[in-house]
Structures are given as structure tokens and as C-alpha cells.
Amino acid sequence: MAQYMDVHHGMKGITADQLMAAHKADLAVEKGEGVHFERAWADPESGTVYCLSEAPSPEAVQRVHELAGHRADEVHPVPYSI
């Protein structure tokens, strides 16, 4: 398992409710891929969403987001964190 930060662009105007709904959609399907989405942060002005997860691979992170209907634009392994 490793930690990943993925990024979604083009989310201008996203609301707190929409962020929560998207996160719940991830949680509903993540177990099948061995992924856990831990945190998410949204900037509605620039339309950027960051998601922090624990996962076996970047492909598993993307598969969960795809199953939930919101493919990530970037998936970064973040082996170092504080």
C-alpha cells in the first residue's frame, strides 16, 4: 500500500455537498480495489479538487474514481509526507 494525491481540474463552482457526494461515491466502491480515500479538498474558484488515498497502485486509485464517475486528471504517488 502507498499513499497517493490525485487532482481533478475543471470543477469550478463545486459545492460542499457535491464534494461530499463525490467522496461518498468513492467510498461506496473503493473496497473492491483495495483503496481507501482518506481526505479531499476543493477549491471552487479554480475548480481544483485534491484527493488523498491509500492504495495498492495509481491504477487502482483511478479505477475507483472511474467507477464513481469522476476520472482524475493526475494521480501522484506521494511516498514522502509530513
Added chain:
Amino acid sequence: MAQYMDVHHGMKGITADQLMAAHKADLAVEKGEGVHFERAWADPESGTVYCLSEAPSPEAVQRVHELAGHRADEVHPVPYSI
């Protein structure tokens, strides 16, 4: 106070020790700006670093990073988080 996610590009090959040293440099000067850097994540492959902070403004976040010697490329307010 609000939450911010800032992003540094061009950090290819960053090590765990360098990430910790950069974070400590932020912590050493953050009080003067009323900022607190909470977390940081590094992807040495793409050279991307993400920093999560509580701060009174995006300018305050940037001033701390400048004082610490590592200006951020992006500073995003993240009013919504999970």
C-alpha cells in the same frame, strides 16, 4: 483563518529529508504571519510538493514560503474539505 493547499513544481528527486527540512523552515517563520503548515506530501518522480496550511490569506501562505526560501507555484484556498 482558512485552509489552503499550495503546490510546488520542479522538485524532481526531492528526498524525505529535504521535505522535512523545508517543512521545518516553514514552521520556523510561520508565526510572524499567523500561518500554520499542517501537512506536506512529495512526489519525487514528477517533482510535485503539496502543502496544507491554515492561514489568514493566500498572501500570508506565500510570504512564509518566501521567507523559508521556497516560493509556491500555486496557492489554492480550499474552503471545502473532508
